[in-house]
Amino acid sequence: QAKEEGINRVAFSSDKLRSSTMNQVQISEALYQANLDSEFHVVYQPQIELETNQIIGVEALIRWNHPQMGMISPGLFIGIAEKNGFIIQLGKWILEKACWEVQMLSDSIGRPLKLAVNVSFIQIRQEGFVEDVLQILKRIGFAPDRLEIELTERSLFENRPEDLAKINALRAKGIRIAIDDFGTGYSSFGILAKVQVDKIKVPRDFIENVDSNPNSQRIVTTIASMADRFQLTCLAEGIERLEESNFLHQLVCQEVQGYYYAKPAVIDQVEKWLSMPREKLIKVVSADKMDI
Numbered sequence: 001q002a003k004e005e006g007i008n009r010v011a012f013s014s015d016k017l018r019s020s021t022m023n024q025v026q027i028s029e030a031l032y033q034a035n036l037d038s039e040f041h042v043v044y045q046p047q048i049e050l051e052t053n054q055i056i057g058v059e060a061l062i063r064w065n066h067p068q069m070g071m072i073s074p075g076l077f078i079g080i081a082e083k084n085g086f087i088i089q090l091g092k093w094i095l096e097k098a099c100w101e102v103q104m105l106s107d108s109i110g111r112p113l114k115l116a117v118n119v120s121f122i123q124i125r126q127e128g129f130v131e132d133v134l135q136i137l138k139r140i141g142f143a144p145d146r147l148e149i150e151l152t153e154r155s156l157f158e159n160r161p162e163d164l165a166k167i168n169a170l171r172a173k174g175i176r177i178a179i180d181d182f183g184t185g186y187s188s189f190g191i192l193a194k195v196q197v198d199k200i201k202v203p204r205d206f207i208e209n210v211d212s213n214p215n216s217q218r219i220v221t222t223i224a225s226m227a228d229r230f231q232l233t234c235l236a237e238g239i240e241r242l243e244e245s246n247f248l249h250q251l252v253c254q255e256v257q258g259y260y261y262a263k264p265a266v267i268d269q270v271e272k273w274l275s276m277p278r279e280k281l282i283k284v285v286s287a288d289k290m291d292i
């Protein structure tokens with residue numbers, strides 16, 4: 001039940017309309033019949049360091065353009081791909097594609113960019129997960145310390161020793177771990193007690209109207225100072241307005257992501273943004289009304 005709500009909560013409104021006529025079984029079958037290379041692509045949302053106003057990395061986000069059904073958002077299909085196991089194949093494809101594209105971009109601009117990739121707990125539980133990740137990095141020549149794996153609290157809340165051991169194994173190789181949507185899951189502190197992480201991501205739920213909503217202010221201030229205590233990087237997600245960003249500036253929150261700065265975009269667009277002079281960048285990026 002909780003899973004279903006999660007799916008609907010992040011789905012675009014067009015998906016909501018469609019999901020009534022197009023049931024989960026149809027999506028599940030369409031996933032298995034999908035041609036990965038022609039139907040899927042990865043978009044990248046810049047992550048900005050507040051101190052320098054510079055793009056220091058990108059988060060990879062999957063996009064699915066079905067030949068008949070059109071764009072289907074990850075909020076709708078990731079949960080289904082987790083249920084039917086397709087996420088195993090898809091997750092590997094995303095990681096490989098994203099590492100490849102970001103490596104090419106880094107080479108071309110002569111600056112190593114960081115890459116964050118969302119990973120499902122189903123992927124972690126797959127035998128050989130750690131080896132698969134390391135192999136992909138090695139094949140592409142992608143430095144492990146430039147890869148960040150984003151996990152949700154849900155993927156860790158069972159505290160299965162095998163899962164935690166795999167996360168620690170990746171971390172021992174230099175890969176960074178971020179907790180996505182921090183504070184929305186079942187056991188935020190429980191996770192910090194059990195597994196060593198590098199970053200927490202504050203979800204849009206708490207950032208929206210943080211400049212005017214006292215409760216959001218209390219929550220965000222608490223999370224940011226907690227991150228500081230644990231010596232974790234704090235990244236605020238889903239910033240859409242300057243006022244929200246300004247509120248975060250006064251907290252110990254080092255990184256931001258959101259439509260105010262840049263929407264997720266194809267790698268060529270990110271390259272264009274990165275080739276602009278730093279002073280100009282943020283203004284231009286936020287003026288670009290890209291919607292991909």
Ligand code: C2E
Pocket residue numbers: 010045060061062073074075078094118119120150180181204237238239240257258259260264
């Ligand atoms: P997430 O990892 O928390 O990603 C953030 C979501 O918020 C993305 O939606 C992003 O496009 C959106 N977003 C970014 N800035 C803003 C903003 O300023 N305002 C608003 N309203 N939204 C913003 P998206 O791409 O639809 O992805 C939704 C969720 O689907 C992701 O949440 C993640 O949990 C999952 N997902 C996406 N791509 C992947 C993937 O490659 N693998 C896995 N396992 N999950 C993925």
Ligand code: MG
Pocket residue numbers: 059118150180
């Ligand atoms: Mg994420």
Ligand code: MG
Pocket residue numbers: 180181201203237
């Ligand atoms: Mg998030």
Ligand code: MG
Pocket residue numbers: 152180181
């Ligand atoms: Mg999420």
